[in-house]
Amino acid sequence: MKFEYFKFPEKFAFLIDSPMPCSLCGERGVWFDTGGYAGVEDIDCICSGCLKSGKLIELEIEPNLNFDDGSEAAKTITYKTPSLPTWQDTTWPIIDGEFPVFECIASTQDFKNKEEFLDSFIENDQKKKDIEWIWDALPEKVLNNYQEGGDLSVYLFILNGKKYWVWDAN
Ligand SMILES: [Zn+2]
Incomplete structure (x- = not known):
């Protein structure tokens, strides 16, 4: 698979x-x-x-x-x-004309710190300052599957070694 x-x-x-x-x-x-x-x-x-x-x-x-x-x-x-294991229809991100790979539903373990987390957010209608609160809502343990995700999920993508994410809630 x-x-x-x-x-x-x-x-x-x-x-x-x-x-x-x-x-x-x-x-x-x-x-x-x-x-x-x-x-x-x-x-x-x-x-x-x-x-x-x-x-x-x-x-x-x-x-x-x-x-x-x-x-x-x-x-x-x-x-x-x-x-993508999202609730709403979530568009696959595109970064400068390239599609990143979907890695996982993220926990705080997937980021070095809050700064890296905020830096890798893909800004569209929402800006970084609007989503700072999501850091505090992230699971602290690595997720083994989407069922462990809860009612708010951060979807982590990687492109050329760099992290990007979008989010969705139930
Ligand atoms: Zn078949």
């Missing part, structure tokens, strides 16, 4: 609870739960092989939103990458 833009799918992707046949190829396993994937077609789950090979392109099912710039990377994130 390896994906170019999603580092730990076993821990942080939405998976079904028990083995089921992949809705596309029928192979049994604990596959990605596609219940929240956007699209007209409705399927229950998809195996990593079907997801990676782009079988969702034809079905027009989109696990992720991004600023589609027509690149191969954008296509990979939109159709061939497990969904």
